[in-house]
Amino acid sequence: MTLGGYLLKLVGSRILIALLVLVGILQILDLLDVTNDILDRDLGAAGVGYYAMLRLPRLIEQAAPLAVLAGALFAFGKLAGDSAVTAMRSTGISTYRITLMAVPAALVLALTQLAIGLQIAPRTDSMLSDWWQASTPKDKAESVDPVTFRVGDEIVVAVPRDPDGRSLEQVTIYRRDANGRLVQRTSAQAAVFENERWRLVEPRFESLGTASIAEGQARSMDWTENLRPSDVRMLAAGETTVTAAEARRALTGGLSVRPRTYYDTQLQRAWAAPLACLVMLLLAAPASLANFRGGGATLMVQCLAAGLLYLVFDGAFTALGQNGAAPPILAAWAAPAMFAALGVTVLLYLEG
Template sequence: MTLPTYLLKLMGSRVLAALAVLTGVLQIIDLLEVTTQILDRNLGAGGVAYYAMLRAPRLIEQAAPLAVLAGCLFAFGKLAGESAVTALRSTGISAYRITLMALPAVLALALVQLAIGMVIAPRTDQMLSAWWQASAPQDASKKITPVTFRLANEVVVALPRDPDGRSLESVIIYRRDQAGRLVERTTAPTAVWEAGRWTLIKPRFETLGIKTVSQGSANTMDWTQDLQPADVRAMAAGQTLVTPQEASRALAGGLSMRPRTYYETQLQRAWAAPFACIVMLLLAAPASMANFRGGGATLLVQCLAGGLLFLVFDGAFTALGENGAAPAILAAWAAPAMFSALGITALIYLEG
């Protein structure tokens, strides 16, 4: 077995083991919160299994960076404990090359995380949302509250009473000009989804002029194609997770319920999140230089602390970007860039 193959096998096995453990822990915590609700809906053990299967992609996506950190620390710690790195360095193989040999295993997981975030998880989220709402017990006394959202230059208030998301009630549409001034208010008792677009039933209009207000009405009126029934179901369920596709639609004038900066940050985060796996590798790489006879365990703790600190900074920068306090590109990429530089600097210093 060649050295690159051995390192790749060692790194891959440790990272996959850490990923399985972390995903399992997250899955157990998640199921503890919802198992009672699933059983109350008479879905049985099959319902619990189905829920766990649909939640698994999101949990894998969340666990991937920590799995890389833990797996790399175990792998590099094993090499350091066996003095394998010292032997390799004596033959002219540097710590940089050892890190590069471990990179393919981490890069593979980063690509899997990207595929999950971009393709797989958005679909399983929709399937889970539809299944959860379809199995919800009907409660006639439950009060349905209006939802407020934006579509391009319109602010809409409506009641999402239909569980299929194909109709809205008590619709009020406030249309604004480019400067954000109100120019028209449209009210309709019902809006229905037909033939790929929404139609307002018996709408009434109030158009604001400079000094006048013009009124009008119609039996039906075409409204928009930017709002999908799935969007209505998500709003009715109070779903807060935004996929990259939904963020792109919101920025292009589609459904939005948050500031524009939120969707810009989420779109940047979708691409930056998988890079966290590579950052974790760079932060864990100095552990390969640990000398356990001279207190090398401290270096492993420092590498672990660096990885956890990266997650804290990454979350803080993301929150700043979502609230508009920092540019979206800075909010998404600042922490990965800073901590990548930190890991590389530590490795250069230890390599001498």
């Protein structure tokens, strides 16, 4: 086996073990919260297994960066403890080359995380939502609170009582002009999804002029194509996860319940988040130079602290971008750029 193959196998196996442990812990914590609900719906052990399977992609996505950090620290720590790095450096192999040999392991997990975030998780989330809604006990007497959301420039208040998401009740639509001023209020008994678009039932109109109010009504009226039944089901369930596709659609006139900056940031984050795996590898790489006879454990702790600090900074920048306090592109990419630069700088310093 070549040196590159040995390093890749060592780092890859440690990352995989760390990923399995972290996902297992997250899965157990998640099931502790919902198992009673699943059993109360008479779904049994099969329901628990089905829920766990559908939740697995999101848990892998969440655990991936920490798995790279932990796995790389264990791998580089083993190399340092066995004096393997010292032997390699004596033959002219630099720490940079050692790190580059380990990059494919982190890159595979980063690409997996990207595929999960863009393609796999949105589908499993939708399947889980539909399954959960279908197994929810029906209680006609249960009151349903109105929800408020935006479709393009319109603000909508409605009651999503239909579990299939194909109808809305007590619909009120506030239409605004380009400057955000209210120009029309439309009230309808219901809105029904038919032929790939929504139709208002018995709508009443109140158009606001500069000095007057014009009223009108109709038996029915076509409304919008930008709202989907899945959007209504998501509103009724109170789901908070926003995929890249949903963020892109919200920015082009689809359903939105948050500020535009939130969706801009989520769209950028979909591509920036997988870089965390490569950043974590860079932050863990200095551990390969640890000298355990001279307090090398301190360097390991510092690498671990740097990785955890990266997660804190990344979360803080994301929150700033979602609330409009920072540009979305800065909020999504600042932490990966800063901590990647930090990892490279530390390697340059230690190698020099």
